Amino acid sequence: MSTGCFADQPAVVVGAAAGIGKATATLLAHRGARVACLDRDVDGARRLAASLGDQGSKAVAVEMDVTDDASVAEALASAERDLGPISVLVNCAGITGATNRLSEDVDVDDFDLVYRVNLRGAFLLSRAVLPRMVAHGYGRVLHVASIAGKEGNAGMVAYSATKAGLIGMVKAQGKEYAGTGVTVNALAPAVIRTAMVDAMPEAQVRYMTDRIPMKRTGTLAEAAELICWVVSPACSFTTGFTFDMSGGRAVY
Template sequence: MNHSLDGQVAIVTGAARGIGLGIARKLKADGARVAIWDLDVAGCDAQRLGFEADHLQPVDVASYESVERAFGATVEALGRVDILVNNAGINGPVVPSWEYPVDAWQRVLAVDLNSVFYCCRVAIPHMRARGGGRIVNVASIAGKEGVQYISAYSAAKAGVIAFTKSAAKELARDNVLINCVAPAMVETELFREMSDQHIEASKAKIPMGRFLQVDEVGSMVSWIASPACSFTTGFTFDLTGGRATY
């Protein structure tokens, strides 16, 4: 089966660092032209990214108007979009739900859930008109299980999974396949936002006894976005080291 992405154009949101950068590197290595979307793309040169980006696009994914402008600019620069990876996200505070700051709740849902809708809202008509495409939404095990003290993040990622299922059914005959990945905790700089207790508790839930690596996420996303994944849509692919078996 064909896993090559040669000639395809991919957008990866939140791709200036962390999981998004790992995904972007893998898509590029597999032959895609890659547009880096991030709130701040300053300094995203080939040395820091590890590859030469085909397009750098500053965008606030929590703003529909910003997403709409960014998509237009990307199409103008690269001609089309075949693959969209909705990766941008934030963790938010680690506190009990009854103490969760209202403004932080709204911000987490805006960045982690609304952005997925906004990006799909602008990309899907383009893909349908072109006869197909692939969308991969980065959810989380928290969206399946609900994780204590990160209720906004859990709720947002559960919303991403449900939105993906709904949109996938609508698009099933349009050759626009939309799937999720649900990682467990990945070793990135976002660890700085979490307490040691939260990190250790998360690791203890993973039967493999280690955290997910960025390269492993990239490999899974690249396969889902490729022609090799041809008869699966609306599915959530597990990346939890055995924590989730459903």
């Protein structure tokens, strides 16, 4: 299948085994991309790649842990061997770390892990793919940040800080690579109903949803649609920007 605006483009989705990454990898494949599904949950990534293959798309699964420099390098090289030079990178790998905890009660190891996944991992991915994309004169990078990075969620200091860092990283990289044919953007969702959200205490989800002007959570389809537009050839004059996806700008 090679129809749609991603016809035969090699696209890498990190964190593809679940949630927003899975929905995005699926939509990219349905729109013609050849998709590498990367995740530390390699079984989940394999299940998705097999299902996309059954639907007529070209998809491969590769194990990757974004906290591990060698794993990032090997997985990207493997994706390129299978699909060719990467045109699109969507990074959805993320963890919340401890929730409902004052900063003084946050374990430093927990903070470090959230940093390594959410910010350092994103940096490793951008750092690796940007020069490859520049060499081909075209590329689209999107990292999933969070509204927590714009507003700061009380009780989620590591998550808020790393997502704010991601927004800053994307601003810097957008400027650094402007004019090369490569764009770097982010998405800042409020609450999208996924396993990550289901794992939070219900009271916290209700608290967050109540503060969304539309009074509902976002859907995976809505997230995947916006991401796919931002990483499409059509989105060509916007870089370094964080797209809001919050039902009317939630402030927690």
